[in-house]
Amino acid sequence: MNTAAFDVDGSALSLLQSSALPAARFAHGFPTRAGGVPGAPEDGFNLGGRRRDDPATVEENRRRLLAAVGGQHLFLARQVHGPAVAVVRAGDGPQALAAVEADAVITDVPGAAVGVLVADCVPLLLADPASGACAAVHAGWRGVVGGVVPAAVRALAAGYGSAPAGLRVALGPAIGACCFEVGPEVVEAFAAAFPGAGPMYVRDRPGARPHIDLKAALRLQLQALGVAPEHIDAGDECTRCDGAARFYSYRRDSTRTGQHLAVIVRRG
Numbered sequence: 001m002n003t004a005a006f007d008v009d010g011s012a013l014s015l016l017q018s019s020a021l022p023a024a025r026f027a028h029g030f031p032t033r034a035g036g037v038p039g040a041p042e043d044g045f046n047l048g049g050r051r052r053d054d055p056a057t058v059e060e061n062r063r064r065l066l067a068a069v070g071g072q073h074l075f076l077a078r079q080v081h082g083p084a085v086a087v088v089r090a091g092d093g094p095q096a097l098a099a100v101e102a103d104a105v106i107t108d109v110p111g112a113a114v115g116v117l118v119a120d121c122v123p124l125l126l127a128d129p130a131s132g133a134c135a136a137v138h139a140g141w142r143g144v145v146g147g148v149v150p151a152a153v154r155a156l157a158a159g160y161g162s163a164p165a166g167l168r169v170a171l172g173p174a175i176g177a178c179c180f181e182v183g184p185e186v187v188e189a190f191a192a193a194f195p196g197a198g199p200m201y202v203r204d205r206p207g208a209r210p211h212i213d214l215k216a217a218l219r220l221q222l223q224a225l226g227v228a229p230e231h232i233d234a235g236d237e238c239t240r241c242d243g244a245a246r247f248y249s250y251r252r253d254s255t256r257t258g259q260h261l262a263v264i265v266r267r268g
C-alpha cells in the first residue's frame with residue numbers, strides 16, 4: 001500500500017492506496033485518522049455512523065473523502081456481518097441503500113462511490129477493468145465464515161460478466177493475526193469453513209490462545225474462486241498495534257473507537 005496525500009479545502013487527508021487497483025479506471029482509498037474535523041468524540045477522520053458519533057462531523061468527513069476520490073454520491077448499506085450483496089444501479093439514491101442490510105455493495109455506475117465502514121474488520125475493494133464494475137466488502141470473522149467475499153465475486157460475475165481471473169482485489173488495514181486472539185467458538189467456525197487450512201491459525205507460544213489470520217482466510221477464498229494471486233494485494237498494516245496509531249481499532253478502544261470508510265469509484 002502507498003500513502004497518498006490529499007488537500008480538501010485546506011484539510012490534509014492521508015489515504016492508503018493499492019497499486020493492485022487500476023488507477024486509470026477507478027479511484028479508491030483506505031483512510032487513516034489524518035485530516036478530519038477536530039473535536040469529540042473522535043479526534044480524527046471519523047467516518048462512522050454510530051449513535052454517539054456527531055452527525056455533522058461525520059457528514060463533513062464523508063464529504064471530504066468523496067471529494068478526494070472524485071465521487072458524486074456515496075453509497076453505504078446497513079452492515080450486519082452477513083453474506084448479502086447490494087447492487088447500485090443508475091438512478092439509485094444513497095438513502096434507499098442505507099436501509100438495505102448488506103455487507104457488500106457493487107456497481108458499474110461511474111461516479112457512484114461504494115464503501116464499507118470498518119474498525120478492525122477487513123475492508124476489501126474489488127475492481128474489474130474489463131467491465132468497469134467494482135465492489136466494497138466488509139468482512140469480519142462472521143463475514144469470512146459466512147462467505148460474503150465469494151458472494152460478492154459471484155454477484156460481479158452474474159451482474160457484469162466479471163471473470164474472477166480478471167478481478168483486482170485490495171485488502172485494506174485490518175486487525176492482524178498478531179492481535180486477533182479468538183475463543184473456541186471462532187476456531188470451531190473456521191475449522192468447519194476451512195477444513196485442513198492450518199496455516200491461518202497462529203500460536204505465539206505453547207498454551208496460548210489461538211490467533212486467526214483473517215486475510216489468509218480471505219486469500220484462500222479468493223484464489224479458490226479463480227482470482228489470480230498476483231492480483232490480490234493484502235497490506236500488512238494492523239489496525240490495533242500500528243506503531244503510528246494511524247487507525248481506529250475496536251479491539252484496542254472498544255466503543256470509544258471511530259470508524260474508517262474504505263471507498264472505490266469508477267471514474268466517469
Ligand SMILES: [Zn+2]
Nearest residue numbers: 178179238241
Ligand atoms: Zn497487531
